[in-house]
Amino acid sequence: MENIPITFVPDSTAALADIEKKAGLAAKSIIKARYIKLIVRHIPNQRTAHIILTFRTREGANQAIKFSLSIASKKVYGRKLLPELSRCLKYHSFEGNHMAINCLKDHNTYGTCGEQHCTVTCKVNDPNIFHCTNCDVKGHTSWSRDCPTFIGK
Numbered sequence: 001m002e003n004i005p006i007t008f009v010p011d012s013t014a015a016l017a018d019i020e021k022k023a024g025l026a027a028k029s030i031i032k033a034r035y036i037k038l039i040v041r042h043i044p045n046q047r048t049a050h051i052i053l054t055f056r057t058r059e060g061a062n063q064a065i066k067f068s069l070s071i072a073s074k075k076v077y078g079r080k081l082l083p084e085l086s087r088c089l090k091y092h093s094f095e096g097n098h099m100a101i102n103c104l105k106d107h108n109t110y111g112t113c114g115e116q117h118c119t120v121t122c123k124v125n126d127p128n129i130f131h132c133t134n135c136d137v138k139g140h141t142s143w144s145r146d147c148p149t150f151i152g153k
Contacts, residue, residue, distance in 0.1 A: 001053055002050050005071070023067070026060070029056050029057065030054070030060070036051065087142075092143070113129060114132070127140075130144075135149045
């Protein structure tokens, strides 16, 4: 759900029950709620933030998406999250179906520029220099949703 007033307390069972009641959902339809970004990372004077709601049933989630919800006295809209492909964060590949801890590659490859170094040492911020390690093409990063390899998966 997008643009939720930060006065909303996702851990509050009363707040979740209030959302369910106003939406005409069954009690305990919302299993949990959480802010996408930790509150401590919000910018000063930030008034809204995005949350993830987990519903007990598909029907409850679909109702929330179709008709919106009232959260902290504000009508808000949501959408289904797109699943992320798993990728090795050592060399940023969608192939191999493994995580960085189990990676057999000898070196790190940064997913923005395609060079052999860790994220913290990379200075590339020009989109023309971005290099995708999945399709071996310049112009986008390895995690871009515009990558032909990502689209093909």
